[in-house]
Amino acid sequence: MDNYSLMLNNIIFSKNTLKLDLAAVYPSDGFVPKVDAVFEQSGQTRRLPVSMTGNYKRKKDGMSVAVYSYSFLMDYIFFGEKKTDDISLTFEIRSGNSGYEKTGFCVSDSIVLSCRDKDIDKKYIAGKEFEGVCSFTRHEESENEEEAADDFLYGFTPCPEDGKVIISVSERAGKTGNGVFSGIMLKFSLALAVIGCVLLMPYFIIDGILAGLKIIPEHKAPVSDSAVKNIIYQIKANIATFLKSDVKDSASAMKLVSIRDTYYERYYKKMCRKPIVQNRVSFISGRRDEIGGNEKFVYDIIKDNPDIEFKFFQNSDLDRYSHDTKKKAFYELYATSKVVVVDDFYNMLNTVEKRDGVTLIQLWHACGAFKTFGFTRLGKPGGPKQKFMSHRMYDYATVSSENIADFYAEGFGVSDEKIVPTGVPRTDIFFDDEYAVKIRNDFYARYPHLKDKKIVMFAPTFRGWGQLSAFYPLSVFNPEKFVSSLGDDYALIIKLHPFCAEKFTFDSKFSDRIIDLSDEDEINDLLFVTDVLITDYSSCIFEASLLDIPMLFYAFDLYKYISDRDFYCDYESFVPGKTVFDQEQLTEAILKSDFETEKIEPFRNKYFSHTDGKSSQRAADIILKALNL
Helix, strand or coil: CCCHHHHEEEEEEECEEEEEEEEEEECCCCCCCCEEEEEEEECEEEEEEEEEEEEEEECCCCCEEEEEEEEEHHHHCCCCCCCCEEEEEEEEEEECCCCEEEEEECCCHHHHHHHCCCCCHHHCCHHHHHHCCCCCCCCCCCCCCCCCCCEEEEEEEEEHCEEEEEEEEEECCCCHHHHHHHHHHHHHHHHHHHHHHHHHHHHHHHHHHHHHHCCCCCCCCCCCCCHHHHHHHHHHHHHHHHHHCCCCCHHHHHCCCHHHHHHHHHHHHHHCCCCCCEEEEEEECCCCCCCHHHHHHHHHCCCCCCCCCCEEEEECCCCCCHHHHHHHHHHHHHHHHCCCECCCCHHHHHHHCCCCCCEEEECCCCCCCEEEEHHHHCCCCCCCCCCCCCCCCCCEECCCCCHHHHHHHHHHHHHHHEECEEEEEEEHHHHCHHHHHHHHHHHHHHCCHHCCCCCHHHCCCCCCCCCCCCCCCHHHHHHHHHHHHCCCCEEEEEECCCCCCCCCCCCHHCCCCCECCCCCCHHHHHHHHCEEEEECCCCCCHHHHHHHCEEEEEECCCCHHHHHCCCCCHHHHHCCCCEEEHHHHHHHHHHHCCCCCHHHHHHHHHHHHHCCCCCCHHHHHHHHHHHHC
16 A cells, blocks of 8 residues: 555543544545554454544645544453553554555654654654644543543553554552442442332333333334233333433443343352363354354264263344343353354343353354444444443454454454454355255255246345344335346345345246245355345355355445445445446346456455365364363
């Protein structure tokens, strides 16, 4: 990135907050750069994005300027780590389809003035390319700012000649003992919560009855058609909402937690007094009710090992966290298993601190890196807060390629070495010829009339922020018009994301050419009979690339999606196929076989380090190593 220049504009420490201001100059006809701040302390790394707050094109020289700013809470960068070792801060830039690249930087006059006692070489002081960018902004408190909970003081020394900033950490003198006071106040707050709950119980009951009978709006979506059960559920929702409300004090940052959460935290601590079962491996998932996906492929590798005790906690129930017996079962397994394996975000992991001696392995379900997720979305709508524990407790996370390891380290908020490019276990089927033949034979045995047709699979991802709000705008695609335009040689499989409740409807006369398998079949199995894949922002493109399937990207809402969600790479040059924006373009591309298939091979080579069908074994080896087997 020789044409990209980075300037450190401002560093301000106040209380527990680091406010960081940066600016980048880049060619106006190039990609807008994205910047990561990389913190390193005692061998541990953390990558955090610095939010872009403005982007401006300069008239005088054909260059553009992007400015970045974010306030980082220092106590939450190395989550759970409390050390006074110096922190090294470096910067990395990515643009377009590139990965992160470490970059040097120059410093503004503001930095020079704030570091008068430091000898900064003139060649590292920002020149004319940053005219109009340098600022001397006074510190203003941000909403992210808070007191230094761990009594640390911070200072910094810019070292642009080495491409880094050294952040010094020292303990604050004269600790006040606020921790004891906070503990007393927390117990007092809990006592008040119990009293308040008892006093308000008549209101909770009356309001819950009205909500359960739908006389007033329901507080939570009903989980049963039974009026009695729904009334009880609404009453419980009232109580939970009251007990779980946060109480924050600027000095002690106290939190009022629910009585039930306190009970389960104590139950978990009780389980942690039990010895860890040194040969126990627990497979945990909230995606399905029985073991499947990556977990199943890895389990099949080691299931016959007599030295391993296997346990399973699989539950796709949306209301799974409210069931007492299930919570207790989870906490017992989490506390006593030598190895715990998950395959997705699992919320209950965030409710307690992982015990020392337990190894937590994330067999992430998706291939590649497409849509931004986790801490990459820091500071964006729907993104996490810096204090969130989500993902940070993993000891290992498997990914498909070393080329995307940085993205996952950033998204999970973990140190670089915890990301292991084993490949994705469930992709092993794409290198198994016998499996492919079996799947095709089974499919055509069920749908013999499709054997001589070209099969197009329509598999878009959902819109919305999660499972409860997920949908696909059905009006943008007309299945009947689509197959009619293609002719009798084609058939259509519809495979909406499992989160989408509303499905397409079509006339029965099209039933021999349109099949909706949204609630059936694994999408990976359907790829074996797919001649053309239509998708948008779904990660199924990675698996499809392993089979060289021609792809079309129906991205009618691309720029809104970029604004809401964003991608790790420039979408239109990243995707391994042709991008279209309406159904007519979609049909025309298929009829002309205009798929831009030349993009598939370089895409596959970049996002898969291993194409040998042995990813399950490599992931299983991590488990065996943790068990000392």
